[in-house]
Amino acid sequence: MVGHSGSSPGAANYDQAKPDAVRDADIVPMVWLSCGLAALAGLLFGMDVGVISGALPFIVKEFHVSTLMEGWIVSSMMAGAALGALGAGAISQRLGRKKALMYSSLLFFIGALVAVMSTSPNILIIARILLGLAVGVASFTAPLYLSEVAPERIRGTTISFYQLMVTIGILAAFMSNLAFSYIESWRWMFGVLMIPAAMLFIGVLMVPNSPRWLASRDRFDEAREVLTKLRSSKTEIDYEMGEIEESINAKQKSRGFQMFKENPNFRRSVMLGICLQLVQQFTGMNAIMYFAPQIFQMSGFEGTAAQLWSTVATGLVNVLATFIAIGFVDRLGRKPILYAGFAVMAASMAVLATILVIGPTTTFLQYTGMASLLIFVAGFAMSAGPLIWTLCAEIQPLNGRDFGLSCSTVANWVGNFAIGQFFPVMIAAIGGAMTFGILSVLNVVFIIFTLLLIPETKGISLEKIEKNLMSGKPLKDIGT
Template sequence: MAGSPGPAPSSGQDHKPDAVAHADIVPMVWFSCGLAALAGLLFGMDIGVISGALPFIKQEFHLSTGMEGWIVSSMMVGAAVGAFFAGGISNRFGRRKAMLYSAVLFFFGALVAVVAMNTTLLVVARIMLGLAVGVASFTAPLYLSEVAPERIRGTTISFYQLMVTVGILAAFVSNLAFSYIESWRWMFGVLMIPAGMLFLGVLMVPNSPRWLAAHDRFDEARNVLNKLRGSREEIEYEIKEIQESLEQEEQSRGFDMFKENPNFRRSVLLGVSLQIVQQFTGMNAIMYFAPQIFEASGFEGTAAQLWSTVATGLVNVLATFIAIGFVDRLGRKPILYAGFSIMAISMAVLATILGIGPSTSFLQYTAMGALLVFVAGFAMSAGPLIWTLCAEIQPLRGRDFGISASTVANWVGNFAVGQFFPIMLVGIGGTMTFGILAALNLLFIVFTLLLIPETKGISLEKIEKNLMGGKALRDIGA
């Protein structure tokens, strides 16, 4: 049966020749990855803009708590739908065209938000923006994983997450600037700039060689690899690995492969679990509702709260450089252990202070410090590395389906956070809410130990061979 489990055929060459393992990284790789990572800028700005715009939208349209949550979370509904269809779009038209479609949709979603005269039209705009972000958040890490050599794959996908954090910071700074004229429409209007940048940038990058090969366009795949790899040996070795992975999987793809192959089901479920873990660290709740959290911590006034969000965004950007610098040196799991530990401790400190009551300046700034440390812990670990792992663990013929499933899970979790976090803050209070987040981050350390593989320096084809050979999930990067 196509895609049935069993030992994968061996190339007889489990270790790469030195000429392949140590080939130079050509400038075109960095250029292509940098432009594709602009999709992260869209993602980040759309996350960041709502926290500053929401107080003014609430004032203009007299929002209830339920409608406030819906305006935040409607973007996640669109993103989940976009991610669901992104696999089919990416598989049929290619990673490059999928990112172009995303940029166009994002531009017009921002435009509709600018002219929205009621909450219904604003929700429509948020859903359009979500559709664009869903496609982009699926396609960009996938493209990066397929274009970059494995020795810098973690770095390039982490660079995508860096652009997410830069986008969040840019949105926070923009929010702060436009808060002085109380213009939430201009806050949304700024989103059209990264949409145009992504569209123009993606026009200049090549298509994914692995996507071309999966569609029997090997000559084009070889031509792209000629631009992306530093030696003839590296190109031939990579083409051979891609061919073997395609032959192993025969013609099963997507959902058919999911139904037929229990090993593929394992990788899909792991990807889904990873994205749920990322959402329930609590990071996006903090990004969406940062002003309210700082208000609960004792900081009064919109300007003070927005300045605090700018500090949060700056820490988010700077800490991501830790992941970029060390993910391909230390590996994925050690950084995840550190990040989840930092987040658990920070949330516990914040919960304790809110329980006591931030009645003094010392306690207020300690609460703010705990929040910033939490953001740093996320930005150096679960932020970039979850996307990296989800792009690495899926086999080639099932990659579109597997990453689509995990990206949908990301946005469903994101929706749940956006919808229920403000209700939890009001209903059970900050102490209990942040205490729950601290406990969840402790559980995620155990999850990392038992299920997450170490994929540092391992080719996508080797990971696939281990997965299809039936190795335990935490060992498929061996």
């Protein structure tokens, strides 16, 4: 249906007080189907994160690469992802969330194929950059799409489900790495990545466009048509269309960077999103994921097979702990879970640092070190892993959502790049004990950051969060 500009049908029925028929409405199956298929982007993200830890030892062995080149092979994906996220805002805004996800799946397939055919470290780096571009677009677009399609009462759950798919992807990559380690085939490890790329492309063909994106393009008829598939009653559709229209009409005409220059309140949400993603990166989780075998070696586990089995255990804990976030994010809220997660991560890193100071000279200390690492992973997976993506998708106003989320996603991958490039150098320069001690202190700092700046957005509509932000409320209060 061809959209039109102006008022949306049903906008006159919008009322500030949310009707019980809206608050208690059923979740229709199409919501779960759309969110589930879009969340497949997380599977790509996770498998690309996980594959390098198992492939790297065999790549080093085949190409005889230096420590510096090893860092480039790991971090080139993050550099590509930062570039992909930088361009994802424009792609998603102009072509829509659906097409952005389709293009990312195609690019991911091509990158995996180039990796399989690589004949030198330089070609492998090019492949990793292509994979990064795809992951950058997907990691930007999927949480954005989920936040705009899901009702607010399950928004945290659906975006956490995206993070669950990331963890499943990491675990799948770890298991694939283990299987192919017995024939020392890093090329097969990369080849497996083509499977989720094809799954995402086919899946996205089945999902509708974001109704909020359609409305932002003055395609109100199409937005309403999509909402009839995603909401259970006319009352719910009318109310949500009214909220969306009020949000669009209340905003200035400027979008993106122009809005960033003109509106100080929008600048606040952009900067908060950037800080949130940097916080996620400097918890140290991706350092654990990328260099898991080396860290287990430091903890006293010798042999490639033993180290890869340990990474599979890490991936399994990562998956299981994510269910904590899925189960409680829309019940307890975002902030209580973040407090708990940062505390767990700080304590577990302190224990690991202490063991490395003493030296993992006994079986007890070795397994205690491994347990602290797994507890750290659980703390991240239940909190900062899914909830940072949730918050970043929630806090940006509609006209600036693509730009704001693009900035925060770029920050994620810049931080990710820094971790991948400098973590092995840092370990070599100051040792594992000092490195993990620093990570422990950072996680304590992040508890204070959560207290002072992060809003509680549980059960609040995106439009209400935007209204609070634009009225100048303190950032920690925009979810009230």
